Amino acid sequence: MAIREIITVPNPLLKKVSETVDNINDEVLAILEDMLETMYAAPGIGLAAIQIGISKRMLVIDISRDEENRDPYFFINPEIIDPTENLSSFEEGCLSVPGVWEEIERPDECTVRFMDVKGVEKSMRCSGMLATVIQHEMDHLNGIVFVDHLSRLKKDRAIKRSIKSRSEDFIEND
Numbered sequence: 001m002a003i004r005e006i007i008t009v010p011n012p013l014l015k016k017v018s019e020t021v022d023n024i025n026d027e028v029l030a031i032l033e034d035m036l037e038t039m040y041a042a043p044g045i046g047l048a049a050i051q052i053g054i055s056k057r058m059l060v061i062d063i064s065r066d067e068e069n070r071d072p073y074f075f076i077n078p079e080i081i082d083p084t085e086n087l088s089s090f091e092e093g094c095l096s097v098p099g100v101w102e103e104i105e106r107p108d109e110c111t112v113r114f115m116d117v118k119g120v121e122k123s124m125r126c127s128g129m130l131a132t133v134i135q136h137e138m139d140h141l142n143g144i145v146f147v148d149h150l151s152r153l154k155k156d157r158a159i160k161r162s163i164k165s166r167s168e169d170f171i172e173n174d
């Protein structure tokens with residue numbers, strides 16, 4: 001396993017629509033392991049393959065935030081079905097948009113259909129924070145970053161703020 005570099009806005013790869021995984025082979029499993037390690041190290045609660053520069057429809061999520069009892073989920077070729085009309089709003093952040101937190105409204109429940117690491121088709125009903133995280137990560141597979149849900153003005157400001165926050169980190173660490 002290895003910690004990979006997480007790409008950040010405005011990297012154009014984040015706008016790319018990821019490709020379907022045809023074959024769950026050792027390479028795919030190794031990428032998923034790297035994604036998990038990278039997410040835990042960040043730390044974060046969800047990561048899409050494109051965030052480490054790999055344009056494949058794969059996600060890892062662990063909302064437990066508990067190092068002692070980790071509870072990772074792997075999603076290959078996930079699809080969201082029957083989202084509710086009810087919306088709820090969470091303050092979201094993203095490892096690819098560091099330094100920015102914004103309230104985003106999304107359906108408060110949805111079902112995700114996916115393949116697990118053994119290639120078995122599964123479906124899972126998600127609510128609360130898990131529903132938000134899965135929809136946020138699914139967006140990445142379709143080239144969408146959470147700030148794309150904001151107005152143009154708010155989005156431009158958020159991206160500038162993120163870039164600025166990173167250059168400040170750089171100066172501090174220098």
Ligand SMILES: [Zn+2]
Pocket residue numbers: 093094095096136137140146
């Ligand atoms: Zn994200």
